[in-house]
Amino acid sequence: MSLFDGRQNGIREGAWLAVDLTSGQLVAIGGGVPPAESDELVDMHDQYVMPGFLNVHTHIAGDPRAFDGIFGSSEAESAVFAYQNLRELLQSGVTFARGLGTSFDVDLKLKKMMRTGVMTQIPHFQPSGKAFVMTGGHGDHANGGNRVDSPDEMRKGVRQALKVGAEVIKMMATGGVMSPGDFMDDPQLSVDEMHAGVLEAHHKGFKAAAHAEGNPGIQNAIDAGVDSIEHGFYVTESEARQMVEQDIYLTPTLVAEWAIPEFGQGVLPDWEVKKAADALEDTYVNLRKAYEIGVKFTCGTDAGTPFNGFDRTPEEFELLTKVGMTPFEAYTCSSLNAAELCGVADRYGTLEVGKQADFQVLSADPLADVKAVQQRDKAVYLGGERQF
Numbered sequence: 001m002s003l004f005d006g007r008q009n010g011i012r013e014g015a016w017l018a019v020d021l022t023s024g025q026l027v028a029i030g031g032g033v034p035p036a037e038s039d040e041l042v043d044m045h046d047q048y049v050m051p052g053f054l055n056v057h058t059h060i061a062g063d064p065r066a067f068d069g070i071f072g073s074s075e076a077e078s079a080v081f082a083y084q085n086l087r088e089l090l091q092s093g094v095t096f097a098r099g100l101g102t103s104f105d106v107d108l109k110l111k112k113m114m115r116t117g118v119m120t121q122i123p124h125f126q127p128s129g130k131a132f133v134m135t136g137g138h139g140d141h142a143n144g145g146n147r148v149d150s151p152d153e154m155r156k157g158v159r160q161a162l163k164v165g166a167e168v169i170k171m172m173a174t175g176g177v178m179s180p181g182d183f184m185d186d187p188q189l190s191v192d193e194m195h196a197g198v199l200e201a202h203h204k205g206f207k208a209a210a211h212a213e214g215n216p217g218i219q220n221a222i223d224a225g226v227d228s229i230e231h232g233f234y235v236t237e238s239e240a241r242q243m244v245e246q247d248i249y250l251t252p253t254l255v256a257e258w259a260i261p262e263f264g265q266g267v268l269p270d271w272e273v274k275k276a277a278d279a280l281e282d283t284y285v286n287l288r289k290a291y292e293i294g295v296k297f298t299c300g301t302d303a304g305t306p307f308n309g310f311d312r313t314p315e316e317f318e319l320l321t322k323v324g325m326t327p328f329e330a331y332t333c334s335s336l337n338a339a340e341l342c343g344v345a346d347r348y349g350t351l352e353v354g355k356q357a358d359f360q361v362l363s364a365d366p367l368a369d370v371k372a373v374q375q376r377d378k379a380v381y382l383g384g385e386r387q388f
């Protein structure tokens, strides 16, 4: 096989991987003749093997065909979508996903079922449960958000979420691009409210993420000490410098913003399509500056928002190249940065001895062409076992 391990910017020709199928771990990586003691050999010559993707921003209970679909109309429906969507993520090459806002907390409930093995062909998964929102703010839907309006309410709410299984905390620092009634520049949860959430998450060893699209909300989230700014479309240069100092990641979710003008024509009102197209142009400019300043970007797609299906993660890398990244740099948003942000870099993200054998098999070189990862009929492996 031709191996891209996710860490080195290059392809190792004639490589082999040895996997312990009991633990799912890579036990050896080499070149030339594979070890003779292998029980089973899988021939992947003429194929390119690279790590499975990590997608740190998904709404697994969402329905991308519905315009307010991430909030789900019933718990049963949300659970069915969640299972289907997780499978679709894996089929597209995502071997680790993070939920950042799930109606009815279905992801917390499903995570318990995942441990029993009743759900098959799904990626490793880190759930948040419902997002934390202010009354009347972004995500304040009956089933979609945990409503909090003071640092004390945040503290209690986050403690409750952690008690029932949340492994990451999602908070809304601003309004949204497409949500009726609120705007990207609306500041929402305050610095003090978010800081209380950050502290509680950190006390349990978990991360806190802030939805922050415009200003002054991005600044508020940075001052509150979150671990990642999600979207960050209007990040300024001084905010970018502060993010570098505080080691805060940025998840640009470009595919979510790109999908609305791309597929919304004739479906959404013209003004709405234009607003999204204009915001996308601004985003490329702002994010390019932030990237040059040294902010670490991660891979996340906001899957579940309108037209933004669970098969689109591979397209995010092509969009990342428009921010000024090489294909290799775009992949490191997943293989290195997303794994670090999620606190799982010791197990996932790259193909190295001691890590999980979670990978995808492609027919073209992903370093030569960023579109190679968009192959629909790729093979996907988890722990060395083929899933799709």
Ligand SMILES: [Zn+2]
Binding pocket: 057, 059, 100, 101, 211, 302
């Ligand atoms: Zn989102």
